[in-house]
Amino acid sequence: MKRFRFTTWITALLLLAALCYIGYQVAANLSHSIQTMDAMEVTVEETISVRGWFIRQQTVVAGGSGSAAEYLVEDGEKVAQGQPLAVFFSGDEARLSYRETDLLRQRLSALEYAYSMVTSGVDSLKMDELIFDNIESISRRLSQGEAQVDSEYSAMQQLVASRGATESDRENFETQIDLLRQEIAENQRAHDAASTRLKAQVSGYFAGGLDGYETVLTPQMLDTLTPAQLSNLQPQIQEGLGSISTGFCWYYAAVLTEEEAAQLRGRERLEVSFHELSVEPLEMEVYRLDTGADGQAVLILKSDRMEKAYITAREQDIDIVVRRHTGLRIPSRALRQQEGQWGVFVLSGSLVTFKPVQWSYSTESYFLIPSAASAREGLYRYDRVILQGKNIVDGMILSQGNR
Numbered sequence: 001m002k003r004f005r006f007t008t009w010i011t012a013l014l015l016l017a018a019l020c021y022i023g024y025q026v027a028a029n030l031s032h033s034i035q036t037m038d039a040m041e042v043t044v045e046e047t048i049s050v051r052g053w054f055i056r057q058q059t060v061v062a063g064g065s066g067s068a069a070e071y072l073v074e075d076g077e078k079v080a081q082g083q084p085l086a087v088f089f090s091g092d093e094a095r096l097s098y099r100e101t102d103l104l105r106q107r108l109s110a111l112e113y114a115y116s117m118v119t120s121g122v123d124s125l126k127m128d129e130l131i132f133d134n135i136e137s138i139s140r141r142l143s144q145g146e147a148q149v150d151s152e153y154s155a156m157q158q159l160v161a162s163r164g165a166t167e168s169d170r171e172n173f174e175t176q177i178d179l180l181r182q183e184i185a186e187n188q189r190a191h192d193a194a195s196t197r198l199k200a201q202v203s204g205y206f207a208g209g210l211d212g213y214e215t216v217l218t219p220q221m222l223d224t225l226t227p228a229q230l231s232n233l234q235p236q237i238q239e240g241l242g243s244i245s246t247g248f249c250w251y252y253a254a255v256l257t258e259e260e261a262a263q264l265r266g267r268e269r270l271e272v273s274f275h276e277l278s279v280e281p282l283e284m285e286v287y288r289l290d291t292g293a294d295g296q297a298v299l300i301l302k303s304d305r306m307e308k309a310y311i312t313a314r315e316q317d318i319d320i321v322v323r324r325h326t327g328l329r330i331p332s333r334a335l336r337q338q339e340g341q342w343g344v345f346v347l348s349g350s351l352v353t354f355k356p357v358q359w360s361y362s363t364e365s366y367f368l369i370p371s372a373a374s375a376r377e378g379l380y381r382y383d384r385v386i387l388q389g390k391n392i393v394d395g396m397i398l399s400q401g402n403r
Contacts, residue, residue: 034347034386034388034389034398035386035387035388035389036347036384036385036386036387037331037334037384037385037387038382038383038384038385039328039329039330039369039371039379039380039381039382039383039384039385040328040329040381040382041326041327041328041329041371041381042326042327042328042329042368043324043325043326044324044325044326044329044361044368045321045322045323045324046321046322046323046324046325046361047273047319047320047321047322048256048260048263048264048319048320048322049317049318049319049320050254050255050256050260050299050317050318050320051254051315051316051317051318052230052252052253052254052255052299052315052316052318053213053217053230053233053252053253053254053314053315053316054217054250054251054252054310054313054314054315054316055217055218055219055221055222055250055251055252055253055300056217056219056245056247056250056251056311057218057219057245057246057247058207058214058215058218058243058244058245058246059201059202059204059243059244059246060210060214060215060238060240060243061085061198061200061201061206061240061241061242061243061244062238062239062240062241063198063240063241068088068089068092068095069086069087069088069089069198069241070086070087070089070095070098070099071085071086071208072084072085072086072087072197073085073086073206074206074308075206075207075208075308075311075312076205076206076207076307076308076309076311076312077205077206078203078204078205078206078306079200079203079204079205079206079244080200080203081200081201081202081203082199082200083199083200084197084198084199084200085197085198085199085200085206085241085242086197086198086241087195087196087197087198088195088196088197088198089195090195094190094195097187097190098187098195100187101184101187101188104180104183104184104187105184107180108177108180108181108184111173111176111177111180112177114173115170115173115174115177119170198241200244201244202244202246203244203246204244204245204246204247205244205245205306205311206242206243206244207242207243207244207245207311207312208241208242209242210237210238210239210240210242210243211235211314212235212236212237212238213233213235213236213314214238214243215236215238216233216234216235216236217233217253219247219251222251222253222287222288222300223288225253225298225300226292226298227255227292227294227296227297227298228292228294230253230254230255230298231255245306245311248304248306249302249303249304249306250302250303250306250310250311251287251300251301251302251303252272252284252300252301252302252303252316252318253298253299253300253301254298254299254318255296255297255298255299256296256297256298256299257295257296257297258291258295258296258297260297261289261291261297261299263322264286264289264299264320264322265289267286268285268286269283269284269285269286270283270284270286270301270320270321271283271284271320271321272284272301272318272319272320272321273318273319273321274309274310274313274316274318275317275318275319276313276316276317277309277310277313277316278307278309281321282303282305284301284302284303285301285302285303286299286300286301286302287300287301287302288300325360325361325368326368326370327359327360327361327368327369327370327371328368328369328370328371328379328381329366329367329368330344330357330359330366330367330368330369330379330385331365331366331387332362332364332365332366332367333387333388334385334386334387335357335367336354336392338354338394341356342356342357342358343355343356343357344357344379344385344386345385345386345389345392345394346379346383346384346385346386347384347386347398348375348383348384350397350398351395351396351397351398352386352392352393352394352395352396352397352398353394353395354394355378355379355383356378357369357378357379358370
């Protein structure tokens with residue numbers, strides 16, 4: 001009888017040890033498998049990506065003769081009728097003289113500025129501030145990719161040279177300024193005799209160079225432009241210095257599928273991103289959206305934002321925003337089903353809670369779920385959503401060591 005009781009006692013101990021071991025393994029597995037993330041609110045855009053064409057009213061700048069030309073205006077710059085656009089030279093010697101004169105003018109300007117500092121009695125502390133300002137300006141322009149900082153560098157050199165100057169140095173400054181002015185005048189006469197200037201025939205926005213579409217894509221064709229025409233454009237090569245965009249607006253035309261066009265119908269304005277031209281989206285007016293017999297549609301957008309990027313571009317890819325969705329971004333693997341209801345498990349302290357959800361937008365990898373008014377009413381911002389875990393059930397209490 002005693003042997004039976006001893007055997008029973010040993011069996012019970014072994015059973016208890018096995019249960020403890022199994023419990024430990026379950027807890028350990030649970031500990032290793034629990035992964036959470038904070039529910040964060042994001043905004044996602046549904047977009048249509050197309051490739052289309054800029055259309056502007058352009059006047060070709062023809063004329064000019066000589067072996068080379070120097071532009072007097074920059075791309076995108078607004079010019080007046082009769083304003084000089086470029087100077088043409090009969091030979092390389094005259095062109096080199098022109099460039100040298102330009103550098104001399106920069107030196108003269110810097111020297112006159114330094115002279116004004118000396119004669120106005122600016123103290124060394126103020127001069128140091130001006131020098132540091134010039135250094136920051138040069139550094140900023142170089143970091144932005146600008147290579148032409150000759151004038152700023154020359155000005156800084158003159159400031160450094162004039163920092164220790166006094167009233168007694170005025171005569172030396174005046175002599176240098178007079179010599180520079182004489183040299184500039186002599187060079188000016190030399191290259192003026194061997195050069196001609198080309199002036200703007202109309203006022204507008206200048207763009208250097210021609211791409212052959214200046215007379216192919218015009219505002220006069222906007223009301224009759226078809227998808228087939230837009231898909232089979234052929235440039236007409238012309239010779240000229242560049243073009244001037246007249247008027248105060250430009251257009252963008254692209255071919256859409258019927259499905260894409262259906263998503264945009266009834267809209268008067270669209271938000272568009274020109275990723276290669278600007279980081280900022282642009283709101284544009286819908287000028288025309290028509291579907292042809294072949295099921296393709298032509299979309300024409302209009303803008304009055306006259307900037308260099310839009311004045312000089314021609315064929316570009318764009319993204320059109322169709323709609324936006326805002327919600328808590330939850331990975332697909334976090335969704336669970338309980339009693340036929342989709343939801344997620346949320347860890348609040350040590351308590352596991354199942355929160356039912358409905359999503360407003362989804363992809364293969366994530367769902368967007370509208371945030372509830374509070375954590376008690378549903379999934380809320382910064383809730384700790386369980387992404388992965390074994391044997392998770394609603395109401396489970398996780399000990400500190402099991403998380």
